[in-house]
Amino acid sequence: MTEFKPPLEDMNFLLRNVFKVENLWGDIPALAESVDADTAEAILEEAGKLASGLIAPLNRSGDEEGAVWNDGAVTTPTGFKEAFSTFAEGGWGGLCGDPEYGGMGMPKMLGVLFDEMMYAANSSFTLYPTLTSGACLALNAHGSDELKNTYLPNLYAGRWSASMCLTEPHSGTDLGLIRTKAVPNEEGSFDISGTKIFITGGEHDLNENIIHLVLAKLPDAAPGARGISLFLVPKVNVENDQLTTPNNVSCGSIEHKMGIKASATCVMNFDQAKGYLVGEAGKGLACMFTMMNYERLSIGIQGIGCGEMAYQGAAEYAKERLQSKGVGPLRDKSKDADPIVVHGDVRRMLLTARANNEGSRAFALYIAKQLDVAKYSDNSEDVAKANSLVALLTPVAKAFFTDLGLESTIHGQQVYGGHGYIREWGMEQLVRDVRIAQIYEGTNGIQALDLIGRKVAMNQGSDYEVFSQEINAYITQFNSSELANNQRLAPMFAKLQQAITSLDALTKLILSRASDGNELNGNAVDYLNAFGYASFAYMWCMTSVAVVNAQQDSDNPYLENKLRVAQFFFDRLLPKQQAYTSAIEAGVSSMMAMPNDMF
Numbered sequence: 001m002t003e004f005k006p007p008l009e010d011m012n013f014l015l016r017n018v019f020k021v022e023n024l025w026g027d028i029p030a031l032a033e034s035v036d037a038d039t040a041e042a043i044l045e046e047a048g049k050l051a052s053g054l055i056a057p058l059n060r061s062g063d064e065e066g067a068v069w070n071d072g073a074v075t076t077p078t079g080f081k082e083a084f085s086t087f088a089e090g091g092w093g094g095l096c097g098d099p100e101y102g103g104m105g106m107p108k109m110l111g112v113l114f115d116e117m118m119y120a121a122n123s124s125f126t127l128y129p130t131l132t133s134g135a136c137l138a139l140n141a142h143g144s145d146e147l148k149n150t151y152l153p154n155l156y157a158g159r160w161s162a163s164m165c166l167t168e169p170h171s172g173t174d175l176g177l178i179r180t181k182a183v184p185n186e187e188g189s190f191d192i193s194g195t196k197i198f199i200t201g202g203e204h205d206l207n208e209n210i211i212h213l214v215l216a217k218l219p220d221a222a223p224g225a226r227g228i229s230l231f232l233v234p235k236v237n238v239e240n241d242q243l244t245t246p247n248n249v250s251c252g253s254i255e256h257k258m259g260i261k262a263s264a265t266c267v268m269n270f271d272q273a274k275g276y277l278v279g280e281a282g283k284g285l286a287c288m289f290t291m292m293n294y295e296r297l298s299i300g301i302q303g304i305g306c307g308e309m310a311y312q313g314a315a316e317y318a319k320e321r322l323q324s325k326g327v328g329p330l331r332d333k334s335k336d337a338d339p340i341v342v343h344g345d346v347r348r349m350l351l352t353a354r355a356n357n358e359g360s361r362a363f364a365l366y367i368a369k370q371l372d373v374a375k376y377s378d379n380s381e382d383v384a385k386a387n388s389l390v391a392l393l394t395p396v397a398k399a400f401f402t403d404l405g406l407e408s409t410i411h412g413q414q415v416y417g418g419h420g421y422i423r424e425w426g427m428e429q430l431v432r433d434v435r436i437a438q439i440y441e442g443t444n445g446i447q448a449l450d451l452i453g454r455k456v457a458m459n460q461g462s463d464y465e466v467f468s469q470e471i472n473a474y475i476t477q478f479n480s481s482e483l484a485n486n487q488r489l490a491p492m493f494a495k496l497q498q499a500i501t502s503l504d505a506l507t508k509l510i511l512s513r514a515s516d517g518n519e520l521n522g523n524a525v526d527y528l529n530a531f532g533y534a535s536f537a538y539m540w541c542m543t544s545v546a547v548v549n550a551q552q553d554s555d556n557p558y559l560e561n562k563l564r565v566a567q568f569f570f571d572r573l574l575p576k577q578q579a580y581t582s583a584i585e586a587g588v589s590s591m592m593a594m595p596n597d598m599f
Contacts, residue, residue, distance in 0.1 A: 001426040002313035004056040004121050006048030009558055010358060011113045012041050014365055017546040021109065024369065030376040034105050043095075043106070047114045050090065054083050056121035062262030063124070063429050067204070069254040074203040074264045080125060084206040088158025093129050098140050101152035107376070108368040112301055116361065119305025123433045124262035126305075128161060128201045130298050135162030135213050138291035139232070142279035150238060151211055160209040164291055165196040165233075165268060173446055175215060175285065176224035182216040182231055182275060191272040192216055192233050195252070198440070202266030203235075203251035209243060210235040212268065213291065214275060215284050222282060230284035231275035248273040259432030292441065293390075296398040297367060299441045303405025304360045306434035310412030311353040313426060318346055318415050340415070348572070349415055353408035355569040358562075360401045362539035367393050385466055392455050392463040393535075395447035399525075400532035402437040403444060409434050448524035451531065456507060457514040464507055471500045471538050478545070488563060489544055495570050496541050499534040499577055506530060506581050513587075522588035526580040533577040540566045 015021045016037050025031040058079045065077035087093065096111040097103020118126040136155050140148060154160040171177040180194025192214055196202075203210065212233040221227030236243045252267040279287040318341040325331055326342030340346045370393070373386040413420035413427040420427040438444045456464050478484060478493050510527060513519040544566045547559050 001060060001424065002309075002316050004052045004117075004309055005312060006044075006052055006117050006120075007308060007361075008041075008044055008048055010361065010562075011044055012037075013546070013550075013558070013562075014362055014543070015040055015109065015113075017550055018362065018543050019109070019365055019369060021107075024372075025107065028373070028376045029378070031107055031372065034099075035107060035110070040106075040110050043110060044113055044117075046090075047092070047117055050087070050092065051117040051121040054086060055118060055125055058083060058125060058262075059122040060423075060426060060429065062122065063259075063433075066261040067254055067264040069203075069251065069264075072203070072250050072252075074205065074251060074254060074266070076204050076206060076264070077262045080262065081206055083125065084128065084158070087129065088207070091157075093132060093158040094136075094156030096133070097136055097156040098152065101140070101148060102156045103136075103152075108371040109365055112297070112364045112368045113361075115298055115301045116305045116308065116364070119302040120309040121305075122262075123302055123306060124260045126302075127260065127263045128204065128206060129158070130295070131164055131201050132158075132160075132162040134291040134294040134298065135164060135211065137294050138213060138230075138287055139278065141290045142230070142287040143232070147232060147276060147278065150241060151232065151234075154209070155211065159207055160211055161201060161204070161207055162211040162213065163199050163202045163266075163268075164288070164295070165199050165202070165212050165214040166288065167196060167198045169195065169197055173442070175228060178215055178217065178228065180214065180216040180270065182218050182229060182277075183272075184218075185274075187274075190216075190218075190231060190275045190277065192231055192270045192275040193272050194270050196268045196270070198255070199266045199268045200263060200440075202264065202268045203254075204264050208236070209238075212249065212270075213278065213288065214270065215288060216275075218281055225285055227282060228284040229281045230278040230287040232278050233270060233273050233275040237274060258435060259429070260436055293394050295441045296394055296447070297364070297371075299437050300360075300397040300399075300401035301364055302437045303402035303434055304357055304364060305405075306430050306437075307353060307357045307360070307405040307408030307412075310409040310427060310430045311350065311357055314353065314412035314415035315341075315350055317419075317425075318350060346415055349411035351565065351568045352573065353411045355565050355573055356404040356408045358543075358565060359536040359539050359569060360404060362543055363393075363535055364397065364401070366539065367397055388463040388466045392451070392467055395442075395451040395455065396528060396532055396535065398441065399438075399444035399447035399451075399528055400535075402434070403529075405434045405437060406431070444528075445525060448528040449521065452510060452520050452524040452527050456527075457511060457520060461507055461511055467535075468500060468504055468507075471496070471534075474538070474541070475500070478541070483545060483548065486548060488567070489541075489548060492537075492541050492544055492566065492570050495574055496534075496537045499537045499574060502577065502581055503530060503534040506584060509585065518588050518592050522591045523584045526583045530577050530580040530584070533574055533580075536569065537574055540569050 022037045062077040068075045094103035095106050099105040168178050182190040182192050185191050214231045214233050215228050217227050235249050237245050237247050248271040250269045252269050255265040319339050321340045322337040323340045326338040330342040332338050370386040370389045374383050377383050409430040416427050419425050475497050547562050551559050
């Protein structure tokens, strides 16, 4: 099984050369005081050591052993508890946390790169602290000062963990149907009763307390989603910052799953458990979506991490596995067989996975940049633009990154041939582990509906216009620059112009059909994919410009190889956008013509 090698060179190049964080962070006082590019590079190096040296070695054994439920208690696989203790002692749980409560206050741009390395190393392990980070975000944004002072320091420090309790046996995407009740009691808290399913990290043995954020309805709640409130329900009650008695919270069972087997996916029962209101009554969904949007970007990054790990293993294997003779200059005439990396189809799979991973990494950083600007900038126009882009692009990130993550892991498995189907090589586990990322935190179909319905049609494309105008302005700037005649960059920018022009026209077509719900529903996924490939074209143009500029002072092979991957993307992957466009243009009449009983 391949050892994980953190892609630090690519990460640091993106930070320093593409997104120019030295200037970006330096212009935002709240960040200039806490981080610069050198600090970020040092943190990423230490994070890489943690991921590759401590967390990755537990991945296969954790999959084989799995989380185990026994009479309400969940035991994580051998080594997980000790690794989590080391993780917590290093302060990694508070990397992007609020310094007022013990967090490190690092920007989200650093956080997404840290998350990617952790997911690449071990998706199951990473889910435990990731849910905690999301809960901290929601609590910090909506909780009372008392709740924040009591819970945030312990969550950031890793002494306590958190879970997100939304789904019920009869209520998945339609949260308006939830039945969990919250009844006010004489103490000023609430008695929470109900059952939640598919709760990641709802029970485990990694630390001493688990804080559940639970959606429930008050007795006089309005019907549907408007009546949902959010409550903090600890596994063990807390008084005067000390753990006291167990709360009436229990784990009824854990799920037996296709993948992420070391992550405990729990059925949680609340039997008049003591809970505390977070935010305003009836505003629970708005509070929870602070956490959900964080988790959706994080789960998108799970796709990147698994895809990166699959690429690393497949590339290493392809350079060692001898099979058949190559054609042309790559052929080694002195040997009876060449390594399979010389064969065109193998190179197609490897380059597809690599372009997917590196394009996703850049786009994740771009979205994280918007999150940082929205959170830290004191420029109101910049904040407004960043918030528009975050709203627009979060569903794209979750769905597109995870779809490509599965594609990349399958390509990696295919490169191994029959060995890819065998457990010992690790490829089949990556395929199984990444598959859930397309399903949880809102299925990718739901993400596509969110994009096309709420983020485009509902506001007549106003958020989309912010993104489109930025890309078109960037193209105009390039065309008037000294690089406009560069023989490698000019064709890329011409294809970017085609891609955004096509997406502009497609968005107008979508808006013209928006009154037909079937058009939105039936075309949502294709629209998201067309959007994703155009966005990646933007990322690859920005990256390629940075490479060409860097080559003036360096002959580092990394730079030339980066341009080669970019060229592959524009030649072989970006054309997929037109296939999705053609499908949408055809409409949904053939899709909706079949009678229900014929399926």
